[in-house]
Amino acid sequence: MTNGTADLIKEGTTELFVYKNKASVKGPSIRENVPFYNPAMELNRDVSVLVNQWFLNMSTTHVHILDGLAASGIRGIRLAHELSGDFEVTINDWNDQSVALIQQNIQKNQLENVSVYERDLGSLLLERRYHSIDIDPFGSPVYFFDAAVKSVYNKGIIACTATDTAALCGVFPQVCFRRYAAWPLHGPSMHEIGLRILLGCLCREAAKYERGIEPVLCYTTDHYVRLYVQIHNGKSTANASMAQYSIIPAKDVPLSQDSTALVGPLWLGNIQKKTAIQEIRTLASTKMLNTKHLLWKFLDLLEEEADAPPFFYTINDLSSLLKVSPPTMEHIIGQLKSKGFLVTRTHCTPTGFKTNAPLDIVTEVFK
Ligand SMILES: C[S@@+](CC[C@H](N)C(=O)[O-])C[C@H]1O[C@@H](n2cnc3c(N)ncnc32)[C@H](O)[C@@H]1O
Structure with a gap:
């Protein structure tokens, strides 16, 4: 059992056991052999609650949500406990210590709408289909894109975090090219360019299967990029998405010092769905969230820039x-x-x- 030294914490309205990282709030846990938990990602998880509630409110069928890389299970447990509607949650992690902690957290919250797997996410996604898939890895989510695009139902959501900002933002351009088949650009807009490279990559993966992407809520911080993207079936939506996927000259990016380089391919379409952001902002007032005041300011900014050009x-x-x-x-x-x-x-x-x-x-x- 893992509960000997676990700490009881509360995020949203959910109390659960995690192993607090004593030293750093940014990087991976330095406590060895215990499931990862990062308190600095609370706002990130609060946004997950809101986007999934927005999605559930629109859905007309029973919704199956997957927390694919769960660690302590905090994201999936919170979704199971804090969302309302007709849904169930699957929580998965290939680490047995994580699975033990997740089971403990399910018991703690007396949840009945949750199942747990100890599987490789890639193979799980190839076997089962979900309406909302969360991919929250150490590093890049790109390794799961192909399987996630195949697994997600029409109009379903793929959410992912990328913490490999050094690659996406051009500190290591060759890594970015190998991983995302795209050239980044180091400079003032590098975080937005990284976000658009990640979106472009998802767009390309979806288009192979005649599916298009619609970014719902996407953002970047110094430490990570986070995407919530709706996937739509059909050749025409795939074509429309691919029309937004392009290589651009660096000189088209404001304040670029490099007049000859090429950037991308990357996504040049909208990165927010304005109506969704407005609805999500309204939902924030109906939930108990510790980061609510920060969140409101943050959602205001996303809404403000929803119709603005890139960069x-x-x-x-x-x-x-x-x-x-x-x-x-x-x-x-x-x-x-x-x-x-x-x-x-x-x-x-x-x-x-x-x-x-x-x-x-x-x-x-x-x-
Ligand atoms: C960054 S942590 C997840 C954090 C968690 N989502 C949260 O909000 O606190 C990544 C987790 O993914 C798990 N993992 C990595 N690769 C995996 C794979 N291929 N299949 C299943 N689990 C995997 C690791 O064991 C680790 O617990």
Whole structure:
């Protein structure tokens, strides 16, 4: 049994046992041979609760949710305990210590709508079908994309985390090319480019099976990228998705220092579904979530930038390029709006702004 030194914690309305990492909140657990738990991912898991509730509210059938790489089971246990509707949850991890802890957490919460597997996720996905699949690995989720795309039902959700930001953001471009068949770009927009490379990769995997992708809620932090994507059957949706999958010249990315490189292929379509974000924001007020206030601000930003073009300027980088003192965000937004351009903040960085204004207009606003 694993419960000897496990800590009882509470996320959302769920109490469960985990092994707290004493040293770091960012990286993997340094306590050996115990299931991984990262308290810094609470907001990430709160978003999972909200997106799955949004999905359940739209569904007309019994929904089968899979927490495919579960560790302590915290995500799947929370979904089973905190969602309302007609659903069941499967929680899977190939580690026997994880499975023991997951069983303990199911008992603790007296859950009846959960089944547990101790399987390799890749082979599980090839055998069974799900409506909502969560892939939360150490590193890249790309190894599970093919099987997840085959497993997920029409209009189902694939959610994944990628923590290999050094590859996706261009610190190790060869790794990115090998793993995602895409060239990244190191620079101010690198996190958004990484997110779009990951989405592009999922788009390509889905298109093989004549399925298209619709990003619902996608975001990036310094440490990870997170996607929630709806998968739609049909050649025409696959074609429409592939039309958004392209290689671009680096010079098309604001503030790029490299005028000759190519970036991608990557996803150039929307990365948020605005109506979904609005509905998810409303749902946040109906749930007990410790990160609610942060979440609201975060969802506001996602909604604000939902219709904005890809990539962004950062105030400091553009100011130093133009050798001017940095204007305030309010000034930039006010000026560009008054000239009739679209301009939004971005969740990627507090000093970033997205606009459809050409560079000479943006420069004028800075001077
Ligand atoms: C980052 S942890 C999951 C964290 C968890 N989702 C959470 O929210 O706290 C990744 C887990 O995936 C498991 N794992 C890695 N590869 C696997 C595979 N191919 N099949 C099943 N489990 C796997 C590991 O044992 C580990 O517990």
